[in-house]
Amino acid sequence: MLPILHALQERFGCVPHEAVPLVAEALNLSRAEVHGVVTFYHDYRATPPGRHVLKLCRAEACQAMGAEALSAGLMRRLGLEWHGTTADGSLTLEPAFCLGLCACAPAALLDGEPMAQLDDLALDRVVAEAQRA
Amino acid sequence: MTRIYLPQDAAALALGAEAVLRALRAEAARRGVVLEVVRTGSRGAVWLEPLLEVETAEGRIGYGPVRAGDVAGLLDAGMLEGGAHPLRIGRPDEHPWFAGQTRLTFARCGVVDPSSAGDYVAHGGFAGLAKALAMSGEAIVDEVKLSGLRGRGGAGFPTGIKWNTVRLAEGGRKYVVCNADEGDSGTFADRMLMEGDPFLLIEGMAIAGVAVGATKGYVYTRSEYPHAVRAMRAAILAARRAGWLGENIRGSGHAFDMEVRVGAGAYICGEETSLLNSLEGKRGVVRAKPPLPAIEGLFGKPTVVNNVLSFAAVPWIMEHGAKAYADFGTGRSLGTLAVQIAGNVRRGGLVELPFGLPLRAVIEEWGGGTATGRPFRAVQVGGPLGAYFPESLLDTPMDYEAFARAGGLLGHGGVTVFDDSVDLSRQARFAFEFCAAESCGKCTPCRIGAVRGVEVIDRITAGVETAKNFAVLDDLLEVMTDASLCAMGGLTPVPVGSALKHFPEDFDATARRLPEAAE
Numbered sequence: 001m002l003p004i005l006h007a008l009q010e011r012f013g014c015v016p017h018e019a020v021p022l023v024a025e026a027l028n029l030s031r032a033e034v035h036g037v038v039t040f041y042h043d044y045r046a047t048p049p050g051r052h053v054l055k056l057c058r059a060e061a062c063q064a065m066g067a068e069a070l071s072a073g074l075m076r077r078l079g080l081e082w083h084g085t086t087a088d089g090s091l092t093l094e095p096a097f098c099l100g101l102c103a104c105a106p107a108a109l110l111d112g113e114p115m116a117q118l119d120d121l122a123l124d125r126v127v128a129e130a131q132r133a
Numbered sequence: 134m135t136r137i138y139l140p141q142d143a144a145a146l147a148l149g150a151e152a153v154l155r156a157l158r159a160e161a162a163r164r165g166v167v168l169e170v171v172r173t174g175s176r177g178a179v180w181l182e183p184l185l186e187v188e189t190a191e192g193r194i195g196y197g198p199v200r201a202g203d204v205a206g207l208l209d210a211g212m213l214e215g216g217a218h219p220l221r222i223g224r225p226d227e228h229p230w231f232a233g234q235t236r237l238t239f240a241r242c243g244v245v246d247p248s249s250a251g252d253y254v255a256h257g258g259f260a261g262l263a264k265a266l267a268m269s270g271e272a273i274v275d276e277v278k279l280s281g282l283r284g285r286g287g288a289g290f291p292t293g294i295k296w297n298t299v300r301l302a303e304g305g306r307k308y309v310v311c312n313a314d315e316g317d318s319g320t321f322a323d324r325m326l327m328e329g330d331p332f333l334l335i336e337g338m339a340i341a342g343v344a345v346g347a348t349k350g351y352v353y354t355r356s357e358y359p360h361a362v363r364a365m366r367a368a369i370l371a372a373r374r375a376g377w378l379g380e381n382i383r384g385s386g387h388a389f390d391m392e393v394r395v396g397a398g399a400y401i402c403g404e405e406t407s408l409l410n411s412l413e414g415k416r417g418v419v420r421a422k423p424p425l426p427a428i429e430g431l432f433g434k435p436t437v438v439n440n441v442l443s444f445a446a447v448p449w450i451m452e453h454g455a456k457a458y459a460d461f462g463t464g465r466s467l468g469t470l471a472v473q474i475a476g477n478v479r480r481g482g483l484v485e486l487p488f489g490l491p492l493r494a495v496i497e498e499w500g501g502g503t504a505t506g507r508p509f510r511a512v513q514v515g516g517p518l519g520a521y522f523p524e525s526l527l528d529t530p531m532d533y534e535a536f537a538r539a540g541g542l543l544g545h546g547g548v549t550v551f552d553d554s555v556d557l558s559r560q561a562r563f564a565f566e567f568c569a570a571e572s573c574g575k576c577t578p579c580r581i582g583a584v585r586g587v588e589v590i591d592r593i594t595a596g597v598e599t600a601k602n603f604a605v606l607d608d609l610l611e612v613m614t615d616a617s618l619c620a621m622g623g624l625t626p627v628p629v630g631s632a633l634k635h636f637p638e639d640f641d642a643t644a645r646r647l648p649e650a651a652e
Contacts, residue, residue: 001414001415002394002395002396002397002411002414003394003395005397006356006395006397027414036416037414037415037416040399040416040417040418041396041397041398041399041417042397042398042399043356043396043397043398044397055357059318059319059517060318060319060476060513060517060549060560060563061318061319061475061476061547061549062318062476063476063560063563064475064476064477064549064550064551064552064555065476065477065504096357096398097316097318097400097567097571098315098316098317098318098319098320098357099143099357099358100143100144100315100320100321100323100324100325100357100358100361101143101144101147101321102318102319102320102321102473102475102476102481102547102549103144103179103180103321103473103474103475103478103481103482103483104144104147104148104179104182104481105475105476107147109357109359112359113146114143114144114146114147114360115147116144116147116148117147117148
């Protein structure tokens, strides 16, 4: 089922509620079972994200290089919580727990592309560029 | 024409490898130089990334860490002929950081083109599988047993014994599943290997398939690793085209094929039974053991589940013999360990070393101390479920038993260094918070215990009924350790307990308030 859900999210930016009965019928499962799977995994969203998605790492190796202050600062400047999207719809901020970039922390994925050794300046640049494109 | 090697490992990309490539192409065009660029994985020296290498008469000469702005200067200095420059590191394999390692599993990583089966073979690849194809399953398993190889995912269970259980299990269809759900913070060896030498994993899994009589394999990896997913998928296609996967591997009569499956952001799916449920398209909920996956695994069939590095160690063992592998290491920890140096270190990256080296050597000699230059305070080895060690435990040798005796675990070999700005009560709280967020919810000690743990630590650090709350915390740690279904709940007490034991001052509310008030 996961490849199907990934494909849905790839296409629609989320796994819409309307998709659940369709997936259930295709796989001969109950809607409850499909709903259970969709909601178990952190990746699947119920609504589409902003134009860009920034996954900021919150795990230990990044913490050792100040990730907590970094994300707190960004959220304060943007007025966002985790999973929030800026009012102009340009950027969604999501937490990640380890991106395997632990030797060049703090790290993030911006629309799937890795970024490392981040600081406030680098994140502000991400925000500014997200607004433009 | 000059050949250039430039990594496309995710860490190298994160540090600007694409910008370096663009600058290089622009400068080369301007100067009328023709370049052939080969994209490799990383050799593991993340502190030198992007590590650009030039093929010269004296072999490959490395320059790193290269930023886009350095490119024009490098070309002016005669980089294409191996010219002198402050970023020149000479031949990478002669550089002390690499030369001091024992690279068995990672020998080709960063050297070869990870998309080319031909390049893999040219560097000695598939020799282990070729040998295995002519052997009986029992002989292969015996070789793996004799090598002393233990599961590199963290639990350290002997790989050969697991394979033998699957080999002897009844059941028409059997599976080989690679646990590449590398969720532990501080670890990136699986990612690096899949991006830099994916054929090695294919070869190791195919050998497992031949040994136990399985014809189908799955690599279950993370959605956080999009580059590894792409590299693995491309390599599987290439291996199939070259006849190393498929109905009749290289005319041997053996069949084995495999595919990549991508998780969806659940840490718990790194637990093997939860991973199997996820592969089956279910919630990643842990299964009670027994039955062991070796008897009833994927779709209820006998299944080998091993970590990336366990499979990746096998081709070397098959090629060079079990004895040669077992000559490395110490006690019951034989062979090599991929140590990943992460967090607050000057020279972070992956070093492959025989088991037994003291933790201090890893942090100080290879890691070069903290990145911030502040004093070292704590190190967490083995991911989020590993212990926090203080300075006084740095002489602990890197082997499974020594770490267990010191109250920790080696896990997947991740070493995360913290300087003196770390507050261990916050790290302990985070361990509970993480467990609460990532618990699959099946067993009560983990599901409820983690939430209660956060609350209790908050009360302790706020100075509320401290003595009583310490007693509650001790009780909670004991219940979670003894009564959780899997390592998630069972080992969360390790980071918490070690923080309490070695850094009690961080939990002392009155002492904590003083420096804050002074600021």
